[in-house]
Amino acid sequence: MVDKKSTLAKTPPPLDEAQLLQRAQDIAGLSLGETASNYAIKIPDNLNKEKGWVGLLLEHVLGASAGSRPEPDFPHLGIELKTLPINRQGKPLETTFVCVAPLKNLIGATWQNSHIRNKIARVLWVPIIAEREIPLAERLIGTPFIWSPSLTEENAMALDWQELTDMIVLGQVEQINGKHGQVLQLRPKAANSQAKTQAIDKNGKPFLTLPRGFYLKTSFTHQILKDHLRLD
DNA sequence: AGCTGATCATTG
DNA sequence: CAATGATCAGCT
Numbered sequence: 558m559v560d561k562k563s564t565l566a567k568t569p570p571p572l573d574e575a576q577l578l579q580r581a582q583d584i585a586g587l588s589l590g591e592t593a594s595n596y597a598i599k600i601p602d603n604l605n606k607e608k609g610w611v612g613l614l615l616e617h618v619l620g621a622s623a624g625s626r627p628e629p630d631f632p633h634l635g636i637e638l639k640t641l642p643i644n645r646q647g648k649p650l651e652t653t654f655v656c657v658a659p660l661k662n663l664i665g666a667t668w669q670n671s672h673i674r675n676k677i678a679r680v681l682w683v684p685i686i687a688e689r690e691i692p693l694a695e696r697l698i699g700t701p702f703i704w705s706p707s708l709t710e711e712n713a714m715a716l717d718w719q720e721l722t723d724m725i726v727l728g729q730v731e732q733i734n735g736k737h738g739q740v741l742q743l744r745p746k747a748a749n750s751q752a753k754t755q756a757i758d759k760n761g762k763p764f765l766t767l768p769r770g771f772y773l774k775t776s777f778t779h780q781i782l783k784d785h786l787r788l789d
Numbered sequence: 790a791g792c793t794g795a796t797c798a799t800t801g
Numbered sequence: 802c803a804a805t806g807a808t809c810a811g812c813t
Contacts, residue, residue, distance in 0.1 A: 604797090604807080604808060604809080605796095605797075605808085605809070606797060606798070607797075607798060607799095607806090607807095607808095608796080608797055608798075608806075608807045608808040608809075609797085609798070609799085609805075609806025609807045609808085610798090610806080610807085611806085611807080611808095612805090612806040612807060613798095613799090613805090613806055613807095616806080626800095626801085626804080626805080627803090627804060627805080630805095640806090640807080642807090642808080650808090651807075651808060651809095652792090652793095652807095652808095653807085654805095654806080654807055654808095656804085656805095657803070657804060657805095687808095689808095689809095734793070734794085735792065735793040735794070736792090736793080742793085744793065744794065744795095745793090745794055745795060745796085746804095746807095747795080747796080748795095748796070748797070748798090749795065749796055749797090750794080750795060750796085752802085753802090754802075754803080767794095767795095768802090768803080768804095774792095775791090775792090
């Protein structure tokens, strides 16, 4: 047991999956304010200027490796950490960003070897009761769980991935909007609408377009949550 | 009320 | 610029 009144240093990497889950369970029920205070981390008034603050806090507390390297948060465990904002009824409030979508060099790309599949293969979900009227410091950490996609879930993601990737390969990335896909979406992922990255048009000619990312739709993450509760 | 497009901070 | 962490907020 840790002394909750003391200031804790950044947590070392978890030794195994069980220890990681235990750590997440240990902070379930705490508020973000308490948790930040325990680690002497300054909490912002809101997330307007620090949208990723909650995710970074949980990384710190659970011992995820820092940085922006393209690998899982817990490389030795092959586990990705995702915070999931939900309302009091357990419904996700936002889509879940997974990774940037490649818009070029897609020759030979398959769902099986895709970056998104690798990222989503095993996830520690940490729900946060995060309705906007609740001040950031008072939002509560919910019950965490580790998940891997079921065959059905994976098939649904693979289908959407193929549809979206086909459009990208055909040079139609700019025709894709958030309505495409049943469980996955392709949406902007950029500092602003002026950001540009290279893509390839239908004639194989490079052009600049807005960077995109893959997101999980809220209906999909909601089902993941409900399935987990049913299995408890 | 839900959703899509836009946006913010930080680090190699 | 790309990748990490995501949520904001106007429109339908």
